[in-house]
Amino acid sequence: MEYFSREIGRLIGELSSLPGIGSKSAQRLAFHIMNMPKDDVKRLSDALVTARENVCYCRECQTLTDDEVCPICANPKRNHRMIMVVEDSRDMAAYEKTREYEGVYHVLHGAISPMQGIGPEDIKLAELMQRLQHEVDEVIIATNSSLEGETTAMYLSKLIKPTGIKTTRIASGVPVGGDLEYIDEVTLTRALEGRTEL
Amino acid sequence: MEYFSREIGRLIGELSSLPGIGSKSAQRLAFHIMNMPKDDVKRLSDALVTARENVCYCRECQTLTDDEVCPICANPKRNHRMIMVVEDSRDMAAYEKTREYEGVYHVLHGAISPMQGIGPEDIKLAELMQRLQHEVDEVIIATNSSLEGETTAMYLSKLIKPTGIKTTRIASGVPVGGDLEYIDEVTLTRALEGRTEL
Numbered sequence: 001m002e003y004f005s006r007e008i009g010r011l012i013g014e015l016s017s018l019p020g021i022g023s024k025s026a027q028r029l030a031f032h033i034m035n036m037p038k039d040d041v042k043r044l045s046d047a048l049v050t051a052r053e054n055v056c057y058c059r060e061c062q063t064l065t066d067d068e069v070c071p072i073c074a075n076p077k078r079n080h081r082m083i084m085v086v087e088d089s090r091d092m093a094a095y096e097k098t099r100e101y102e103g104v105y106h107v108l109h110g111a112i113s114p115m116q117g118i119g120p121e122d123i124k125l126a127e128l129m130q131r132l133q134h135e136v137d138e139v140i141i142a143t144n145s146s147l148e149g150e151t152t153a154m155y156l157s158k159l160i161k162p163t164g165i166k167t168t169r170i171a172s173g174v175p176v177g178g179d180l181e182y183i184d185e186v187t188l189t190r191a192l193e194g195r196t197e198l
Numbered sequence: 199m200e201y202f203s204r205e206i207g208r209l210i211g212e213l214s215s216l217p218g219i220g221s222k223s224a225q226r227l228a229f230h231i232m233n234m235p236k237d238d239v240k241r242l243s244d245a246l247v248t249a250r251e252n253v254c255y256c257r258e259c260q261t262l263t264d265d266e267v268c269p270i271c272a273n274p275k276r277n278h279r280m281i282m283v284v285e286d287s288r289d290m291a292a293y294e295k296t297r298e299y300e301g302v303y304h305v306l307h308g309a310i311s312p313m314q315g316i317g318p319e320d321i322k323l324a325e326l327m328q329r330l331q332h333e334v335d336e337v338i339i340a341t342n343s344s345l346e347g348e349t350t351a352m353y354l355s356k357l358i359k360p361t362g363i364k365t366t367r368i369a370s371g372v373p374v375g376g377d378l379e380y381i382d383e384v385t386l387t388r389a390l391e392g393r394t395e396l
Contacts, residue, residue, distance in 0.1 A: 003270055003294040005263040011249040014242045019230050020223060027288055032217050033246060034253045034262050041250040044212045045243040048231060051209040052239040055232045064232050065203040072201055090225055096201040 008034065060131070062124040063089045063107040072096075072104055079103045081137040085128065085156065087111050087144055095142065103140070106131065111148035112155055118148075120155060129159065138166045145172050206232065258329070260322040261287045261305040270294075270302060277301045279335040283326065283354065285309050285342055293340065301338070304329065309346035310353055316346075318353060327357065336364045343370050 004012060008030055016026035033041055051066070058070035061083075065071075072078060072092075082103030086092050092105045108123040132139070141156055143149035153169055160167045173191035174183055202210060206228055214224035231239055249264070256268035259281075263269075270276060270290075280301030284290050290303045306321040330337070339354055341347035351367055358365045371389035372381055381389075 003291060005265055005268055007245070007249040007252050007264040008262060011245040014245040018227055020226065025218060027291060028218065029216055030249070031262065031287055033250060036250070038250055041246055045246045047205070047209040047212040048239055048243045048246075051205040051228070052231060052234070052236055054205050064206060064229065066205040067203055070203055089229055093201060093225060 057124075058107075061092075061105045061107055062109065062127055063092055063105065077102075081135055082140065083128075083131065083136055083138070084140040084142050086142050087149065087152075091142065091144070103138075108143070108152070111143055111146075111152040113148040113151070123152070125156075125159070128156075132160065132163055132165060136165050138168060140168050140170065142170045255322075256305075259290075259303045259305055260307065260325055261290055261303065275300075279333055280338065281326075281329065281334055281336070282338040282340050284340050285347065285350075289340065289342070301336075306341070306350065309341055309344075309350040311346040311349070321350075323354075323357070326354075330358065330361055330363060334363050336366060338366050338368065340368045 011033070012023070012026045012030045015021055015029050016023050021029070033044075054066035055064050056066065056068075057063070058065045058073055059068050060073035061070060063070050063072075067074070073080075079102050083106050084092075084095065084101060084103055085106045085108060086095070087108055087110060089107055092107060095101050095105075106124070106128045108125065108128070110118055110123040112118060112120055112123065139156075139160055141153045143152045143156075157167050157169070171194055172187070173194050174180065174187065180188070209231070210221070210224045210228045213219055213227050214221050219227070231242075252264035253262050254264065254266075255261070256263045256271055257266050258271035259268060261268050261270075265272070271278075277300050281304050282290075282293065282299065282301055283304045283306060284293070285306055285308060287305055290305060293299050293303075304322070304326045306323065306326070308316055308321040310316060310318055310321065337354075337358055339351045341350045341354075355365050355367070369392055370385070371392055372378065372385065378386070
């Protein structure tokens with residue numbers, strides 16, 4: 001990109017290394033940033049460094065946070081005896097948006113994947129088992145509906161069974177608004193198996 | 199976003215204020231950044247501030263650069279008697295990618311738009327006219343093929359005509375690989391009008 005001057009070229013390079021940002025978007029962002037007030041750029045740059053510097057795992061649920069305990073775990077109104085296990089912090093955010101879940105979470109930061117060499121010891125499983133030594137009524141396994149997510153769910157349920165704690169898995173089936181015609185066979189089979197009485 | 203901790207929430211807010219980055223992408227980027235090595239985050243943050251701090255308009259072509267003169271204007275191998283007028287620095291980059299153009303550029307930083315209250319004095323037109331007082335063989339008008347781009351092209355050609363400098367407009371027509379069936383009537387009419395003998 002010798003037609004961009006050095007600093008702008010460097011910024012475009014840095015931006016395009018982020019996920020989902022190709023060279024075209026990076027260019028557009030860089031020129032947008034060049035036209036932003038200097039103070040706004042400084043604020044963005046500070047937000048990056050500050051967030052990264054202060055980030056740590058929540059002592060309880062292991063989500064990324066900048067306090068010792070994340071806002072959800074610190075909330076006394078949540079049901080701390082119900083734990084939803086998710087693969088990452090974004091999944092937690094997705095469930096929070098529903099405003100339907102009152103319990104707390106546990107973030108694994110990944111899923112078991114023999115293909116990618118990720119074993120049970122590479123995700124935050126030990127921390128979960130530690131938490132289950134306190135009083136817990138139910139563990140809801142909300143890992144993704146992918147091969148890795150299912151493997152993790154299976155492994156988890158086997159691990160938790162001996163403790164006697166109720167373990168559930170979120171339902172798999174046809175998404176709301178989904179058209180049967182376009183839904184894959186595995187999902188349709190799951191939806192059939194998981195049918196409930198009306 | 200009270201379920202994200204303060205600093206992460208702030209970073210997501212800053213990121214989602216950028217063009218083309220919605221709240222989902224901002225979330226994904228923020229969590230990616232949280233997992234990046236601290237040095238990489240520092241480098242990205244520095245690139246932002248450094249590029250913004252040092253950016254200025256090229257003395258010749260008005261593109262955004264961090265030197266007094268941009269790499270293209272500073273290149274003695276380019277034909278400095280041929281000036282391509284574009285709306286912004288990204289358009290210049292797009293033409294540079296073709297590797298077919300040997301002349302120099304002039305970046306207007308916008309186009310005339312009575313609808314948005316952007317007049318000739320709001321874009322870098324005076325600077326162009328200044329440049330035309332030196333020896334110039336041809337001005338190629340490469341503003342966008344939009345209403346604003348066409349208005350600007352028309353205005354420019356009238357402004358340049360009295361100087362006697364050859365003024366051309368890039369061709370408008372069916373894009374390469376384009377399927378006539380899906381191309382709008384205005385483009386088809388243009389393509390017909392601009393037909394060349396084989």
